[in-house]
Amino acid sequence: MTSSLIVLFVFIGHASHVVTQSGNDAKRLHQQLFVSDTYNKRIRPIDNQSSAIDVYANLHLLSINELSETDEVLTTTAVLSMSWNDTFLKWDPNTFGGIKFYYWPQNEVWKPDIALQNSYLDYKGLGDKTLNVMNIHTGAMYWNPFQVFKSTCSLDIFYFPFDYQTCYLRFQAWSYSRRQVNMESGYRDSQGFDLDYYETNSEWDIVNTSWHVYRDQQDAAINFKMTLKRKPINH
Template structure:
């Protein structure tokens, strides 16, 4: 008896729930479509508001999926993403209970009104967003959700002064192209820009996002701003490090003695390696005339330095070939005495005795002095070999200082961004 009562209670409960449930079938959907588009004569060419003098508030959010490319040459940013566009359609409202409980339905984009939003600063042709074959969500209260997915390519004014440690700021400006601000009011959702399932880029990383609404005289434009930072590791390893190594090798030409016969060929080889490498690097550097990268100035300094070192190496070989018949200029000998502390040597003078005129006497410097009737002062002179060795030391220190100073200044300024 108890089991029979329990079974009866279960059957009555299920029957009661079935009376509360409404099954949505094809006829309900057909009836909804007939009511909205036939009975109510919905026209997607009419702004969906009962007060045609009032503006329709359109809320937009931007979902960034990936940064595809940032071209320094054309100054364009290519991204993949989609918009979330929401508004109220006063002509697409219904009571769910009258249509089998349907509270959400989808319509093709070309069947309902939607704001003809276009990318204002597009690098490509101006065209409305979205694809007609895709649907728009329609809730029973008239809320419309549209998600146009697209690859956006926009113009982006770039400043490459701090390349490769630079940050670039690019805007995506959207505007309801055919409507004034009194007809379609462009607003932003709570988030503005959201990195939804964002795919990291190997060359750029997103450091900041923001949005603004610019209301001009006749139109409203919503701007989504992306601040992206370049990842400099590849450029440092493939460009900066090899150039620095070549610059160090270039200075080492002053460590080779002229007698080795390799000084000129070594300097020329390093110079040619510099020229070939810079030709390759020029395609990597941003091609921009509005701003010049600090790293480009560093490369120019190293190229000029390599040219000077090559000329100096050839000149030193010429000096080393001079014989004793060519005297070292006195002013240069004085400079060498100052650097080499030869003042004491200069004051050490040998006096030849006059007992035996025309006698050859060896001095403390192993110099033979031919004496006349009068006493003659003997002052040793520098040879050209000593001059070249002196120049090797001075020029090695000088160009090393130039390399270190230019490198420190360049990378301090570049990384200060």
């Protein structure tokens, strides 16, 4: 993944911001939010704790690494771009030298514990402690974990080598119910399932993509669906 692509994902919708604040301004901002205001990442960042936090997730597929017919596993590389509002991480830019946004290590702020539900491997949270979350002064939060996903995919090869396969990546807030974290997609006119930076695969063509928010009485999850067509052997 190129550095320019990382920058693009981080600055979605905010490329016009230019900051000239000092280091002391940044220190005062951190002191205010995390010390004076006693920010606690264990508390869901919403004033009404009886309400759910809306979390928007969009999948930026970068590549299909492999579709294993033996194990029925789809391996992909993707960025899951997420956004939510943190009511406890707001400030007036005029008070802090014009700072309109800042970056905090992902382990220092509240974030939804999103996991790939149909993972072929053990369930684990997204991201890495070295990643940052972008915090806008309005409380808007942007998190873009980049990861290789191994998801289960049931295959039907009856029509091989002219077969089509349908695979899913299903993400869910693992330890929260939908009354606490409500999953959504398609924010800011996004397609929900984005292929703008997808690198074509030598064996499979993507012929269709879609996304769907699944809800039951307890949970909310997002299915990202892709339909694949096997390329001719002599392509």
